[in-house]
Amino acid sequence: MDPAPCLFPAAGQRPPAPPCLGRVVLPSASAAEESSAAAAARRRLESLGQVVGVLGTQWGDEGKGKLVDILARRFDVVARCQGGANAGHTVYNSEGKKFSLHLVPSGILNENTQCVIGNGTVVHLPGLFKEIDELESNGVSCEGRILVSDRAHLLFDFHQVLDGLREAELGNSFIGTTKRGIGPCYSNKFIRNGLRVSDLRHMDTFCAKLNTLMKDAAMRFKGFEYSSKTLKEEVDKYKRFAERLGPYITDTVHFMNESILQKEKILVEGGQATMLDIDFGTYPFVTSSSPSSGGICTGLGIAPGSIHDLIGVVKAYTTRVGSGPFPTELLGKTGDLLRASGMEFGTTTGRPRRCGWLDIVALKYCCQINGFSSLNLTKLDVLSGLKEIKLGISYCTKDGKTIESFPADLDLLEQIKVKYEAMPGWEEDISLIQDYNDLPKTARLYVERIEELVNIPVHYIGVGPGRDALIYK
CATH class of the missing domain: 3.40.440.10 (Adenylosuccinate Synthetase, subunit A, domain 1)
Incomplete structure (x- = not known):
């Protein structure tokens, strides 16, 4: 029997590909056969x-x-x-x-x-x-x-405890994090005392490093306590994790x-x-990393010139979870209808999402930052049945002065007025449509108006949750 391939490679060594690795090629079809x-x-x-x-x-x-x-x-x-x-x-x-x-x-x-x-x-x-x-x-x-x-950093259970303690400290100004420990873990990364996956290869020094990390946390948060017993239990647990994670x-x-x-x-x-985004989002109501295009390079170690296409995914309306400004938020019946029709509850937390009309100002801002080559418009089917659909096309101050781009000033964001453009809706169920030309005319006009406003083509349109509920335009 041949020996099993080594899946725990030395630094700089490429792991073997699984037997199934290979590019998938769609079967070709003649023009007559293909819809x-x-x-x-x-x-x-x-x-x-x-x-x-x-x-x-x-x-x-x-x-x-x-x-x-x-x-x-x-x-x-x-x-x-x-x-x-x-x-x-x-x-x-x-x-x-x-x-x-x-x-x-x-x-x-x-x-x-x-x-x-x-x-x-x-x-x-x-x-x-x-x-x-x-x-x-x-x-x-x-x-x-x-x-x-x-090189990835390890997020421990106590990071999640610290996340909750930090939110409690903020009181009514809480950020609304998922309490999954993300912020505290990234904090350790950037003050340079975090533990990385590579530290699991050196369990002889792991305990001392983890002790330093937990000691710092106990000094910072009065509500966080640990003992030599809990430290030992954590180290023993990560010894088992290290063995299991080794092949990965x-x-x-x-x-x-x-x-x-x-x-x-x-x-x-x-x-x-x-x-x-930690830099470009509605700070401080943001995550702790860079989920914009620059994060691809820093998060994977590949050069900017290696990236060929960037697809921006945008809902046909807007949602957000947690605290922070939301200029186009709908607080009445229409917002409730979007939440119910779109099943807008967080995958990670289960929290109900705040819902509003599509914010074109924010979308244009994101397109500028990322340099998208195309967009994927999702959940277009959720808008079915609405007699009128609105697009938030510009912001202005209370005295009517137009704001040219998405502002960093949260006080300004809380006070701005949104100028809307109303468009006719459609009654038809579009969830089974696969050809763009089969969409109701008003649905197509909505898609094309978005393209016109942001100057980026919509190449993918989601009309339902399933794999096949996608229109290629």
């Missing part, structure tokens, strides 16, 4: 470059996971570049089984795809193993298909760049969204 919808899908997918990023353009929850899941069939590698278990992606397999993923890239449902958790992420190992166990129990093979960066640990910077050199197709799955 117009199938032809549009084939042309659109074949037009994508070697390295493609899928990023959120609002406050998250736009439906990125579904597009990644669909596109992954044509890619060799799907990678996460930032964030952690605060990013919830809901995807469905070919049998309609629902999976809620947080750390594992959505491409895992496609058996030909290698999944990478990059250096820019923060990894909660109990959560990661829970996801892997759930996938495996539902027949999704993970062995040899998930690579975890040795990889120098993913080397892996990603080798994949680019070997012309493998790479899909990058963003978490959260640009309006939650």
Whole structure:
């Protein structure tokens, strides 16, 4: 019997690809055999470059996971570049089984795809193993298909405790985090006392490093206490984790760049969204990483010139979870209707999402920052039945002065007035439509008006939760 391949490579060494790794090629068909919808899908997918990023353009929850899941069939590698278990992606397999993923890239449902958790992420190992166990129990093979960066930071259970203590400290000014420990973990990363996945290779020094981390936390938060017993229990737990994680640990910077050199197709799955970016979002009501296009490079260690296409995912309306300004928010019956029709409850937290009209000012701002080549407009079907649909096309001050771009000043954001453009709605159920030309005329006018306002084409239109409920334009 041949020896099993080593899946715990030395630094700089590329791990072996699983036997199923290989680019998926859609079967060709003659023009006569192929429907117009199938032809549009084939042309659109074949037009994508070697390295493609899928990023959120609002406050998250736009439906990125579904597009990644669909596109992954044509890619060799799907990678996460930032964030952690605060990013919830809901995807469905070919049998309609629902999976809620947080750390594992959505491409895992496609058996030909290698999944990478990059250096820019923060990894909660109990959560990661829970996801892997759930996938495996539902027949999704993970062995040899998930690579975890040795440079990624470890997120511990006590980080989640600190997250809650920090929110309690803020009182009525709380940020509304997922309380998954993301902020405290990134804080340790940036003050340079965090632990990384590579530290699991050196358990002889792991205890001392973790002790320093927990001691600092106890000094900062009066409500956080630990003892030598709890420290030992945590170290013992991570000794077991280190053994199990061993086959997954990889120098993913080397892996990603080798994949680019070997012309493998790479899909990058963003978490959260640009309006939650630590620099560009509604600070401080943001996440602790960079879910905009720059985060792809820093979170995976690939050069900007390697990225060929960036797809921005945007809902046909706007939602956000947690605190912070929301200029187009609807607080009445229409907002409640969107929430109910769109099943707007957080994948990670279950919290009801705040709903409002599509904010074109915020969308244009995000498009400028990211340089999208196309957009994926999701949940267009949720707007069915509305007699009138509005687009928030500009902001102005109380005295009527136009604001040219999305402002950083939160006080100004809380006071601005939104100028809306009203468009006629449609009554038809569009959830089974696959050809763009079969959409109601008013639905097409809505899509085309968005394209006109942001000057970026909408190439993908979601009309339902399933894999097949996507129109290629």
